[in-house]
Every structure is written in structure tokens, then in C-alpha cells.
Amino acid sequence: MMAVNLGKLKLKNPVMVASGTFGYAEEFSGFMDLxxxxxxxxxxxxxxPRPGNPMPRTCETPAGMLNSIGLENPGIEDFLKKKSDYLKKLKVPIIVSIASEDSPDEFITLAKRLDKEYFVSAIELNISCPNIKKAGSKRKSEKLIAQDPKATYDLVKKVRKATKKTLITKLSPNVTDITKIAMAAxxxxxxxxxxxxxxxAMSIDILNKKPKLAAITGGLSxxxxRPVALRMVWEAYRKVKIPLIxxxxxxxxxxxxxxxxxxxSAVxxxxxxxxxxxxxxEIIEGIKKYLSANKIRDIRKITGALNI
Ligand SMILES: Cc1cc2nc3c(=O)[nH]c(=O)nc-3n(C[C@H](O)[C@H](O)[C@H](O)COP(=O)(O)O)c2cc1C
Structure with missing residues (x-):
């Protein structure tokens, strides 16, 4: 069995595509059965709407890449007008990721707006984007909400009141202790x-002595x-009861x-x-094979099943 529950959200299998790497799904429709x-x-x-950061805003690094896209997006109204018709027809749970530019109150406005949309199965709070500047500032914002347990608590609490949809809080690895933020959320x-x-993270072109990203620093993925992410999932798993993606x-x-x-509980x-x-x-099919080869009936049985 591949079905999992994330709060009220029921998924037929536990494999999703991550925010910012799959557009609004339609872009990938020619490649696969979504x-x-x-x-x-x-x-x-x-x-x-946000135009995003200046180019170049991606570069390759050993076993990964850097990006400083800067949350380029059409804004909520254009998203609902132009992108949602396709998503409504998809018959796959749609999780809409949201972020604020200036004031955390924007999260509340966005959550209230999305609360009315039946095609939205869950809202993901992106309180952890490293590529967003405060309006008018030449510097990146000094601190992310996801770097402060109190700011995380206050924000999630307010958004919780604004919507009945399943709420997912996306955490940042750029912290000393992920468990404090996980527990606050x-x-x-x-x-x-x-x-x-x-x-x-950052990367430098040594010939022209310039950073490879126009924004100088960006996010490594x-x-x-992976080993950092795994360690953080493991640490959070032992401290919170809610399911983890x-x-x-x-x-x-x-x-x-x-x-x-x-x-x-999902990836x-x-x-x-x-x-x-x-x-x-391919991962969905691979997990099915792994479960059957190891005589495991239910994917939920392997969550946290690490042998120590
Ligand atoms: C090009 C690019 C754009 C991204 N844009 C977003 C975004 O808009 N919102 C967000 O929450 N995460 C964004 N992310 C982060 C990913 O969702 C993910 O958390 C991160 O890349 C780690 O997973 P990965 O190593 O599988 O890419 C972006 C990542 C990349 C590479």
C-alpha cells in the first residue's frame, strides 16, 4: 500500500514534486502522466508579481546546483486566473506554496484567498527562501522567519486562524537547531x-574573479x-509528532x-x-518494488524504521 496521510490530506502515493522545480505542473505535461x-x-x-533576481541565477556545483531565482512569479491573482484552470483538471492534490515579500501579514492575505479555492488541497508556507530581498534593500533580508522559533510560531499561528486547509511549513537548513523551529511550527x-x-551557498569564477550568481549568494540543492537533509529529518522526527515531508x-x-x-512520511x-x-x-515504481522485494505491505511501516 502506497497511500499516506499528511494531516487531513490524503495522498495515493507519497512522492511529490518540490516547489520551484516543477513550475505550475503544465510545463511538465508533455514529459509524463502527471x-x-x-x-x-x-x-x-x-x-x-515578482520579476525575480538578475541573471545569471543558476549554476552547477559538484553534485548539485546553486539558484537565486528570487521567487519569480505572476502574483496570486494572475496565478488563479491563468494557471489554476489546468491545475483544477489535474486530479492530483495541489499544494500551493506561498511567501511574503515585505510583511508576514501577506501570508495571511494569501492564505485567506486560497482558502476559498476548492482545487487547493494544502498550503505550504515558504518561510525559508534564501533568495528574497526586503523591498528597497540592496541586501538580502537579514533573517528568515524559519531562522527564528518565535517568528515561526507567531506566523504559523496567525495563518492557522486564516485557513482550514492543510498547512505545511517549509523549514530552512540554515539554522543551528532545526528541532526548535520544527517544534515551534x-x-x-x-x-x-x-x-x-x-x-x-556561493560559487566563484576564478578567471574573472566574479561570483557565478548575479545575486552573489544563492541556495544549494x-x-x-542530501546528507544534511537526512540528518535534519531524523532530528525533527524524534521531536515532533506531525508527519514530515x-x-x-x-x-x-x-x-x-x-x-x-x-x-x-512523504518525499x-x-x-x-x-x-x-x-x-x-520512477521513484514511485521503485518504492513499490522495494516494498514488495522486502515483503513490506505498507509504506507507512518504513517511516522512521531506521535500525540503530
Ligand atoms: C531552481 C530552484 C527553484 C526553487 N524555488 C523554490 C520556491 O519557489 N519555493 C520553495 O519553497 N522552494 C524552492 N526551491 C527549493 C526546493 O523546493 C527544495 O526545497 C530544494 O531545492 C531541496 O531539494 P532538492 O535538492 O531535491 O532540489 C527551489 C529550488 C531550485 C533548485
Whole structure:
């Protein structure tokens, strides 16, 4: 059995595609049967449209990549007008990722707006994007909400009041102790947690002595961050009761299974979609084979089943 529950959200299988790496799903429709996915997490939406950061905003690194996209998105109203018709027809749970630009109150406005939309199965709070500047500031914001347990608690608590939809809080690895943030989000009413977002990182072209990203720093993703992500899932698993969505460097069945064993109830594929758009579907089939080869009836049996 491959079905899992994330709070009230029921998924036919536990493999999703991660925010920002799968557009608004339609972009990938030519490559695969999207209805086979456990769920789609959309690119993060903000209240107003955002052009994103200057180019270049991606580069390759050993076993991974850097990005500083800067939450390029059409804004909530255009998203609902232009992207939602396709998502409504998909017959796959749609998780809409949201973020604020200036004030955390934007999360509340966005959550209230999405609460009215029947096609939205869950809302993911992206409180962990490292690539967003405060309006008018030349510097990146000093601190992410996901770097502060109190700010995380206050935000999740407010959003919890604004919507009945399943709430997922996406955590940042750029912290000393992930468990404090995980517990703050759980105590404030988050139904589930996604971990992890990208790790703050940079890369330099030594010939022209310039940073490879125009924004200088960005977020590292891909297999390079998998061991960090796994460690954080494992740490959070032992401290919170709500289900966890594990992500960070999942590119094949083995890497997905590692996350279940560490404590994840579901997984998401991010950078893996750029290597092979069908990665998530191949992992779904691979997990079925793993369960049957090991005579495990139910995927839920391997969550946290690490042998120590
Ligand atoms: C190009 C790119 C864009 C991303 N955009 C978003 C985003 O809009 N919102 C978000 O929550 N995470 C975003 N992420 C982070 C991913 O969802 C994921 O948390 C991270 O990349 C780790 O997973 P991975 O190693 O499988 O890519 C982005 C990642 C990449 C590579």
C-alpha cells in the first residue's frame, strides 16, 4: 500500500514534486502522466508579481546546483486566473506554496484567498527562501522567519486562524537547531513540515574573479545536500509528532527510501526534475518494488524504521 496521510490530506502515493522545480505542473505535461504523482507543490506565489533576481541565477556545483531565482512569479491573482484552470483538471492534490515579500501579514492575505479555492488541497508556507530581498534593500533580508522559533510560531499561528486547509511549513537548513523551529511550527498548528529548503551557498569564477550568481549568494540543492537533509529529518522526527515531508537531493529510489527510514512520511523531488523530468514517477515504481522485494505491505511501516 502506497497511500499516506499528511494531516487531513490524503495522498495515493507519497512522492511529490518540490516547489520551484516543477513550475505550475503544465510545463511538465508533455514529459509524463502527471496524474500518477502523489501531489504537486507549485512554485511559490506572492501577493504581487515578482520579476525575480538578475541573471545569471543558476549554476552547477559538484553534485548539485546553486539558484537565486528570487521567487519569480505572476502574483496570486494572475496565478488563479491563468494557471489554476489546468491545475483544477489535474486530479492530483495541489499544494500551493506561498511567501511574503515585505510583511508576514501577506501570508495571511494569501492564505485567506486560497482558502476559498476548492482545487487547493494544502498550503505550504515558504518561510525559508534564501533568495528574497526586503523591498528597497540592496541586501538580502537579514533573517528568515524559519531562522527564528518565535517568528515561526507567531506566523504559523496567525495563518492557522486564516485557513482550514492543510498547512505545511517549509523549514530552512540554515539554522543551528532545526528541532526548535520544527517544534515551534507544530505547536502553532502546522499539520505537517517540509524539510529542507536550500542551503545558503556561493560559487566563484576564478578567471574573472566574479561570483557565478548575479545575486552573489544563492541556495544549494541536489545530492550534495542530501546528507544534511537526512540528518535534519531524523532530528525533527524524534521531536515532533506531525508527519514530515523529506526533500533535499532525492534523485532515485534509494535516496527516497533513505528519507522514509529517517522519519519522513512523504518525499518531494526538486533538482532531480531537472536531471530527468520523470524522476518522481520512477521513484514511485521503485518504492513499490522495494516494498514488495522486502515483503513490506505498507509504506507507512518504513517511516522512521531506521535500525540503530
Ligand atoms: C531552481 C530552484 C527553484 C526553487 N524555488 C523554490 C520556491 O519557489 N519555493 C520553495 O519553497 N522552494 C524552492 N526551491 C527549493 C526546493 O523546493 C527544495 O526545497 C530544494 O531545492 C531541496 O531539494 P532538492 O535538492 O531535491 O532540489 C527551489 C529550488 C531550485 C533548485
Amino acid at each position: 496524474r500518477k504523482l502523489g501531489a504537486v507543490i507549485t512554485k511559490t506565489i506572492t501577493l504581487k 507544530e505547536n502553532a498548528g502546522s499539520d505537517t513540515l517540509s524539510l529542507i529548503n536550500t542551503l545558503g 541536489g545530492p550534495a545536500i 523529506g526533500l533535499g537531493g532525492i534523485i532515485d529510489t534509494e535516496s527516497a527510501i533513505e528519507f522514509f527510514l529517517a522519519g519522513a 518531494a523531488v526538486g533538482t532531480g526534475n531537472f536531471i530527468n523530468p520523470k524522476t518522481s514517477l
